[in-house]
Amino acid sequence: MTATLYDTSKGLVEYSYAGIGPAILLLKGGHSSRDTDLSHNSLIYEGYSLLTISRPGYDLTDTSTGRTPRAFAETIIEILDHLQIDRVTVIAISAAGPTGIALAVNHPHRVEKLIMEAALTTPWNAKTKKQARLLFGKGEKAVWKGVRTLLKVSPNLAMKQIMSSLTTDPVDEYLNKLSPNDRRFIYDMLQTSRSGKGFVMDIDHTVSDLSKITVPVLGMYTQKDKSVDYSNAILLQSTVPTCEIYEVKSDSHLIWIGENAAQVWNKRLEFISQ
Incomplete structure (x- = not known):
C-alpha cells in the first residue's frame, strides 16, 4: 500500500489508507515497519478499509507527534479528522497496546471497538x-x-x-x-523489521487506567508468549467489564501463524462484525 505523509500540528505522520468499507485502524507493534504485514492487510479483501498509522519513531513518523500513548492518540484524532473518518475499530499489536488503550480511554466516541492482539497492558520491566x-x-x-x-x-x-x-x-x-x-x-x-527511534520510546510508555475503557474489547493472547506474558490478558479481563479474552492455542507471541491461525482470523472478523 502506498504510504502518505501528513503534516499534523506536532509533526509528520506516515500512514496508508486503502479499501472500501468500515474503517479499521491498525497500530503495529515494536520493530514493525511499513512493509511488515502480519496478515492484517487481507482485511481489505474482507470488505473493510484499513488505515495503518506508523507510530512515533517508526518509518517517517516524527517522534514529536507523540512521546506518550496519550499524546499520540491526540495526533491520531487529527488524522481521522483529516480523512473524515468518524469511528474506527482499533487493532493494537504488542507494543502498540498502550496507544490503543489511550485512544479508547480518551476518545471513546471515535472508537467502535478495540482489539488487543498479544498486546501490552502493563509497563515494561x-x-x-x-x-x-x-x-x-x-x-x-x-x-x-x-x-x-x-x-x-x-x-x-x-x-x-x-x-x-x-x-x-x-x-x-x-x-x-x-x-x-x-x-x-x-x-x-x-x-x-526496523526499530528506528520508536522502540526505545515504546519501552517508556505508561498505560492508561484500564477501568476507564467503555468500548467493547477483544483480547487475543497465548499462554506460550514469552514476550507478552499472559498476565496482560488476565489484567485486561479483570479490569475491563466490556472485555472478552480469546485464548489462542499458539506456541509463541506470533499468534497469526500455526495450526490455529484460521481461528484467530475468524474470531477477529466475528468480533468486528457483531
Whole structure:
C-alpha cells in the first residue's frame, strides 16, 4: 500500500489508507515497519478499509507527534479528522497496546471497538528496558543489518535467535513444528523489521487506567508468549467489564501463524462484525 505523509500540528505522520468499507485502524507493534504485514492487510479483501498509522519513531513518523500513548492518540484524532473518518475499530499489536488503550480511554466516541492482539497492558520491566536500550538504541541499524545478513546465510539460526525470546517452548522444538508458510511469515517479518527511534520510546510508555475503557474489547493472547506474558490478558479481563479474552492455542507471541491461525482470523472478523 502506498504510504502518505501528513503534516499534523506536532509533526509528520506516515500512514496508508486503502479499501472500501468500515474503517479499521491498525497500530503495529515494536520493530514493525511499513512493509511488515502480519496478515492484517487481507482485511481489505474482507470488505473493510484499513488505515495503518506508523507510530512515533517508526518509518517517517516524527517522534514529536507523540512521546506518550496519550499524546499520540491526540495526533491520531487529527488524522481521522483529516480523512473524515468518524469511528474506527482499533487493532493494537504488542507494543502498540498502550496507544490503543489511550485512544479508547480518551476518545471513546471515535472508537467502535478495540482489539488487543498479544498486546501490552502493563509497563515494561527494568531488565527488559535495559536490554532494549542496549540493542535498539544507537546501534539498532547494525543489529537489524546483522539479523538480515544472518537470514541470508543461515535462516534457521536467525529465526532461532529471535524466536527464543518469543516462545516458552524449547526453540528447536518450536521451529521443527513450523510449516513452510509459517517459516516464510517469520522470514518476511524479520526481513522488514526496523526499530528506528520508536522502540526505545515504546519501552517508556505508561498505560492508561484500564477501568476507564467503555468500548467493547477483544483480547487475543497465548499462554506460550514469552514476550507478552499472559498476565496482560488476565489484567485486561479483570479490569475491563466490556472485555472478552480469546485464548489462542499458539506456541509463541506470533499468534497469526500455526495450526490455529484460521481461528484467530475468524474470531477477529466475528468480533468486528457483531
